[in-house]
Amino acid sequence: MTTSNKVHTALATALGIMAAALALFPFYWMLRTAVAPAEGLTTTGLSLIPGEFDLSNFIRAWDKANLGQAMLNGIAVTLGILVLQLLTCIPAAYALSKFRFRGAGFILGLVLACLLIPNQATMIPTFVGLNLLGLGDTRLGLVLPFVTSAIGIFMLRQQMMAVPDAIMEAAKTDGLGPLRTLVSVVVPIAAPSIAAFSMLSIFTHWNDYLWPLLVARSPDIMTPPLSLATFQNADTGFDYPALSAAAAIVTAPVIILFLLAQRHFVRGMAGTEVAG
Amino acid sequence: MRRKILATAALATVTALSLSACGGAESGSGVSVATAAAIDQCKPEETSIKLAFAPQGTPAVEYAKKVMEQKFPGLKIDAVAAQSGNYSDLTKQIVADSAVGKRPDLIMTGLGQLRFWTDSYNPAPLDPATLPEGYQKQFLTAGEVNGTTYLAPFQISTPTMLVNKKILAEAGITDPASIKDFAALEDAARKVTAKTGKPSINISSDDLPDWFSQALVQSSGEKYVAEDGSFGFDTPKGREAIGLLSRLTQDKVSLNVGMNEGQAQFAAGNLAFHMATTSRIAQIAKQAPKDLDWAPIDLPGLNGPAGDLPAGGNGWVVISEDSCKAAFSQAMITEMLTKEASLLSSGKDYSYIPVNKLATEELLKGDNIAPQMRYAWTYDKPLTVWGGFEGAQTAQIINTVRTMMEQLATGKPADDVVPATAKSINSMLGK
């Protein structure tokens, strides 16, 4: 290794560490605030290393925001949405990538057009319609508008397009019907994209605030982001230690999930080729 | 963290405005709001009223609900607090509910959003005669639009200047309460900075730019909104008043950080002056170490305090479409403003200004009352409405005002910044 190479490597490493530090600092700060004593937070709160540890914030956060219930609701809603989205997006992407039929281009155009419409624009009509069906303030109401996902269809279609036609024909000569081919061949090959999309969906809906804010009114169907709002008060100030503790509890499952699925996530986002 | 909150707030405002289109259409389509009927003509057993409110109102609401149910047997009161203590979130929920026919009868709203409701929801006027004994009626001006009272202030606050007495004493200023005009304020700030070598004052422009700028303008005796509804303080005096921000920066005494960071610095004993709201006093008292020697003082004005300050906090508005529900809603308001209710809404956990004088007296009877809390509880000067521009452009106007504050905080002279701001706000208002 030449000196200039060493310098480059050192520089790259330093930059990488800096980027990681920048990205991780908010998480550190959240944890750091979460263990600060509620009383006198700001006197010790400005130091990088906490002076005292006070884990009571977590208990307060858990009780006051009813986090147990909120997390269960969050899991039910997020997984419900994910399952429904996979059940709709996978077949749609399959049809749009691997079958030639009249109107396929038009349908794909519609899907792409959906990507351009901001969520907020359709939120009110959806909310009105949902209430006409009597689904306001129900868990089903939290799930139903997200039964399918345009970005999901698009992402999975792109990956399925990369499945060579020869593999589809191999499946055909191997006697696999269209559905069997989907399940046994296409889905396993598109698995990185499906995993990436699943992560995306889970993150989005676990963290969604606006829609649950409108739909969920009964305390027993509140989702985690809504329960975090308990600690925010514009007039009298935020309860930062409890808010941070609650945020730590709420983000923990997502972070763990991400760490477990990181490899798939990155691969799926980068879009891997199918090696024959 | 703060960024996220700001982003959420911005999104919230956008959505509230997009939602307001629905609400507006509805009220425009002939659904007029009932004025309250005489309550003795209404049958409580056939009536139910629905409330929408933020969680900080819960103790008083629950108390009043019990009283009402005893007074009017059979009356049903649906009162579940929203999860969020954020007024934009609350507004959004109410607008969304109204859009699907679940319009509440009685709502809590941030005082800054009153014009939104009067402009598109035709709330029922409030009869001050129905308010309970001890209610401080001078606060009702904060709930007035064009001379009619629509809102009863419930949990209110006002801008104040927090001072660190120890730092000031070290710089030779022993009587902070004597700082009444901007010249004295600037002089004190300069003295402290000269002594410590650090910025000595913070007036944030992030969270409540419209409220803080309104306070600085009104305490200097200028109008925030002119008689005809247009931008009110593009006058020599108005520019000089709001120019305080710019002068503080030019003198290098201004810290220029957000509300929460400034509060943290103040509580940590690093800042001589921190512009705040009285409702935060309780929280700062909790956060600050016991030996921090601090006090709230009346917000100074350009030439000494010369006008009423804008009210912050929240109040109740009746938006019922049924005259009997409106009548019971008004009765409910009365019960939420009594001495007992006021103690629950403004007691030791919240340093809101108690709206009922009897509650104030009760609170002051306690032992060991922190002088800072006493300041918040005994504030009894008249307050004006928050903001006051037409409701439809609220979000854009707040953004424009924030930009103005930020520009001033960079040291740009008010003579440049204010006329430009006046021009763009007036054009938004069509003036």
Added chain:
Amino acid sequence: MTAIELTNITKRFGDVTALDGVTLSIRDRENLSILGPSGSGKSSLLRIIAGLEHPDEGTVELDGKDQSGVPAHQRDVSIVFQNFALYPHLSSLGNITLGLRHGLGLSKQEAETRAREVASRMRVEELLHRRPKAMSGGQRQRIALARALARHAGVVLLDEPMSGLDAQLHISLRAEIHQLISQEGATGVTVTHDQQDAMSMADRIAVMDNGRIVQLGTPDELYDSPVSAFVAGFIGAPPMNLLSSVRTESGAMETAYGRVSTDVSSAALTGDVVLGVRPEDVRLGRPEHGNAWTTEGEVILVEPNGPLRTVHVDLGGSVLLLSCRSAERPQLHSRVAVWSDPEKIHVFHGPGGLRAGMASELGLTAAALSAAV
């Protein structure tokens, strides 16, 4: 044990006619190569036999049974796809057994037994638990072949089986595939654009151009008597020299070999005449006998070609290739005299460049150039 009978197969894709009335009989256990440039329709023909495409007209019969309406997996056919088309998420064993279980309805155990049998015959047992990504190109090709052979189908179709393999592997696999299919007793149909693959693997070769079979024959037949200039140019490496000529008013022709006079037996020649001569039939130096056709030119390139050298000789406009032994190779940029025996010179004529015969049969004689040299 399967013969294939294709009758009048026509296939159109929109305005493009991919196959234009193809009729072809492939004998049981025969190894047939379909050779042609890309776009000649050879892959479509293979896919129609496999049942992946359906002809617009014409019939496919396997062992005398009409296959119309029979889905791909029910035909007595297995296929080795171009670029192998292995399932990337399955091990070799999974790749081999998937079709056995779904297409042939074997139990898991039967399928695995059969897969191991084939793998052991092909000596690839150690690859059975690897995924395609963990294998080299040659290994993947063997697994793809194993997948096809495990079906025990009467017909094995191979679509460009050698593409993507390096040259060395190419030659050894070529022989191996041929041998395996013969051992299996299956009829093999290979689509390729590589004439050497076709020549070395096939019992017979069908050369396709523009959706038609232009010549069907054994490798030797194709080599020795190509039916057209197209086939002649396609078969053999280096390819046959194709030299155009100009007819003069007197009926003689100006060619690269100088003026060629015609007689009665060449009266049938019509249109443009193209002379074809294989590089190995062009000799350096003075002719050994008087009726040889001679010419001369400048050596512009000498390429190694195995033990031989391919010499490019510029005849003044057209370039003639000849093969010679390394020791005989001329100096670069030197002028050389070359000659060919008219019995080795093919004559093509007419708009299609169809074969007319050899120059000697047609009574063509070249004016002696020896005086000029």
